[in-house]
Amino acid sequence: MTSGTTAISARPDTAGRRPASTAAILVLACAAQFMVILDVSIVNVALPDMRSALHLGSAGQQWIVNAYTLGFAGLLLLGGRAADLVGAKRVFLGGLAAFTFASLAGGLATGGAWLIAARAVQGVGGAVLAPATLTLIMTTFTEPRARTRAMGAWSAVMAAGGATGAALGGVLTQYAGWRWVFFVNVPLGVVLLAVAALHVPAADAGRGGLRRLDLLGALSVTAGLTALIYGIISTETHSWGSPAVWAALAGGVLLLAAFVAVEAKVAEPLVPLGVLRRRTLATANLVMIFMGAAMFAMWFLLSLHMQQVLGFGALSAGLCFLPGSLSVIVGAQLATRLVPRTGPRPLIVTGMLLAAVGFGWLSRISADGSYATQVLAPLVLCTLGTGLAMMPVTVAATAGAQRAEAGLASGLVNTSRQVGGALGLALLGTVASRTAAAHGGPLPQALAAGYGRALLFAGAFAACSALGALLLPGRGERQEG
Template sequence: MYKKLRGSPGTVLAAAAVAQFVVALDMAVVNVALPAIRTALGFAPLDLSWVVHVYALTFGGFLLLGGRACDLYGRRRLFVLGMVVFGLCSLAGGLAQEPWELVTARAGQGIGAAAAAPAALAMLTTTFTEGPRRVRALGVWSAVNAAGGALGVLAGGLLTEYAGWRWVMLINLPIVALALVLVCVAVPSGSRPERRRERPDALGALFATAGTGLLVFGVVRTDTRGWGSPATLVTLGAAVVLLAAFTLVESRVSAPLLRLGLLRSRWVSGANLLVFLAAAGQFTAFYFVSLYLQQVLGMGAAATGAAFLPFSVGLVAGTVVATKVTAARSPRAALLPGALLAAAGLAWFSRISPDGSFLTDVLGPSLLTSVGAGLVLAPAAAAATTGVRISEAGMASGVLNSSRQLGGCVGLAALATVAAHHTGKATDPASLNSGYALGLAVSAALFLLAALVAVGVLPRRRAAVTASHSPAPTEQRLEGTGTHS
C-alpha cells in the first residue's frame, strides 16, 4: 500500500487539498469567535480586529517570497516547513493567555501559510499535465479551498458555542498532521529544485514583502483611521514606492522573485486580475451576509454558521461543473457565465430586508452566488498556470495566491468603509441593513468587472497562449513531468 501511494498523483493532490483547506478554514473560522476571544483574553475593542488583520498582513506580505522560495529550495521542503510553522503557531494560539500571545501566533500562522499555500499549488501544477488532468486536479483543489472558507464560518460557530473559542485554533492540528503525512508519503525527500544553485533575490524579497505588507497594513487600518487620514495616505504611499522599487529590481536581476515577462501572458495577467476582483466580491459577501444574519436577523453563532451550508454546497457544485466545462473547452467558457451568475446572486442579495428571514432573503441568493463563484475558482487557477514553466511554478502560484489574498483584503476594507459611511453612527437593524445591502451591491459590480476581464483579456482558446508564450528550449512547461521537488 505504501509503495502504491508513494509518488502517486492522487496522494499529491490530497496533500495539496488538505493544506489549502486548513489555510482557507483559518481565514474564516476565527471571525465568529471574536466576541468570545475578547471576553476571555481581555482585548481592547480597537485591538481585537488585529486577530484577523495580522494573519492577512503576514500571509499577503510573504506570499511572493514563499512562492519563489519553493522554486529555489524545493516545493516539498517549503510545504513541510510552512505546515509545521502553521501547526505550531495554531497550538500557541490555542494556549494563549494574553492578547499579544494570540496576535503573535496569528502572525506566525500567516507566515506558515505563505510558504505552504504556493508550494501546494506548485506541486499540483508540476504533477498534472496541462490540459484536462490538471483542470480536474485544480477543480478538486478549488472546491476544497472554497469549502474551507465556507465551512470555516460553520466550524467557528459550532466550536465557539459548544467547545470554546480555543478550539478554533486547535482544530488545525489534526488537519496539519494529515497534510504532513500525505506529502511525506507522496513526494520523495531526495528530490531537488531545478535551480538550486541560484541565489535568492534578497533585495526584491525585501521590497515585495515590505511593500505588500504595508499595503495590507494601510488598508486594514482604514476601519479606524479612514482612507483620507494622513497615516493611511503615508502608509499607502510608502507601499507604492516600495512596490515600484520592487518592479525596478525585478527587471535587473538574473533570478527575480517575479519575472515580469510572466505577466505578459494574457492568461496569467488576466486570470490574476479576475481573481483579485472575484476575491474582493466573495470575501465581502461572506462578511456582510454574516453580519446581516447576526446583527439584523439576530441569529446566534452556531445558527449563522449553519446558514452558510448551502453556500458551501453551491461552491462545490459550481466547481464540479466548471471542471468539466474547462476540461472540454477552455477556462474562459466557465469564467464568464460564472462571474455573471455570481453578480446576479449578489444583486439579489442586495435586496435584503430588516424584516427578512433566512428562507426569503438568504437561501436563494446564497445558492446562485455560490454556484457562480464555484464556476470561477477552478478555471481561474487553471488559466493562471497555463503555459508557465516548471521552474516558475512556485512563482506563478505565489502571484495567484497574492492576487486572491490582496483582493479579499482590499475589497473587504474598502467596502466595509463604504457601508460604515452610509450607515453613519446608527446601530438600529434598518440602518445596518441599508449599509450591508449597499456593500453587497458593490460586490455584484466587482463580479461584473471580472466578467469583463474574462471577455476582454483572456484568450478564447488555450492554443493562443501555448503559441505566443512558449518557453525557451532549455525550459519545460508544466506538463506533468513528475517534478515534485
C-alpha cells in the same frame, strides 16, 4: 473526496514512484490548502469569546484577524518562488510545520500579544504552504486531463475551506471553546507532516536554491504589500483622509515601485517582469482581484447582517452559510468537467455574471426580511457562480507556465485573491458604515441599508471580473501574447 481522488490517474514525474502515491499527494495538497484557507475565516465567530477571555480592546480584536491577513498576503510570492527554487517538498514541510506550531501556540495563548503573534506566524506558514500545494499538483499530474481534474478538486476544497470556516468556527466555539478553532489544526497538521515525509518525492531543486532566492525583491514586495494592506485595513478605524492611512498607502506604493526596479536588475528575480507581459497570466490575476474583492466582502457582510439585523447567534449564522459551501463545490465540479471542452473564458464569464445577479438580489436585504426569503437563494447563486469561475481562473493563470515557474504562477494568483479580498473588505466596509450612518432610521434598518448598498457594489466587482475575463484568449487561440 475519496472517490474523486482515486479516479484520477497521472503520469509520475519521478521514476519508480508507486501509482498510489499520486492520490496521496492530491489528498495532501487539498487537505493542506483547506487548513490554510479555513483559517482566514474560522476565527471570526469566536472573536467575542477571545476578547472576553484575553481582556482585549477593540483594536486587539481586529489584529487577531489582521495579523493573519498581513502575514499571508505579504509573503505569498516568496513562498511561491521558494517552492520553485528550493523544492516543493521542503517548502511544503517547512510551511506545514510552522502553521501547525503556530496553531498550537494560538490555542495556548494567555494574552492578546501572544495570540496576535501566533496568528502572524500562522499567516507566514500559510503563505509558504499555499503555493507549494499547487506546485505539488502541477508537478505530479503532468497529463492535461488528470491535471485538470486534480486542480478541480484543489479548487473545490479551497472554496469550501473559505465557505465553511464560519460554520465550523461556530460549532467549535459553542461546544468546545474558542481555543479549538486553533487546536483543530494540530492533529491534522501532524498527520499531514508524516504522510508528506513518506509520499512526496524529493524535488529537483537547483543548486544553491536558498542563495538564488531574490531576498531583496522578496523584502521590498512583502513590505510593500504589507504596507498597502495595512493602509486598507486601517480604514476600519481611521478615515480615508487620515495621515496614517495615506502614509501607509504611499509607503506601499513606493516599496512596490522599488520592487519593480530591483526585479529589472537582479539576475534571478523573484518575479521575472516578462511574465507580467503575458496576456493570460496578467488578465487572470486581474480577474482574481475583482473576484476576491466581491466574495471576501460577501461572507463578511452577510455574517454581520444575520447576527446584527436578523438576530442570529454565531452558530446559527455559521450554519446558514452551509448551502453556499455546497454550492461552491457543485460549481467547481461542473467547471472541472466543462473546462476541457470550453476552455476557461466562457466558464469565468458565465460564473461571474451569475454571481453579479446574485449580488444584485442580495442588495435588496432589509430588516423586515428573513434568511429564507432574502438571503438563501441569492447566496446559492453567488457561490455557484464563483465555484464555476474559480478553477478556470487558476487554469488560465497557470496556462503555459514552465515547471520551474509553477510556484510563481500560483503565488501570483493567490496573492491577487488575498489583496483583492483585503481591498474589497475595506472599501465595502466603508460603504456599509457610511450608508448606515447617513440613513437616519432605527439601527436595524440603517445597518440593513448599509449592507445592501455594499453588496450592490460587490455585484459591480463581480461584473468587472466577468468583463475582464473577456480579455482572456478563447479556446484554440494562443495562450500568450
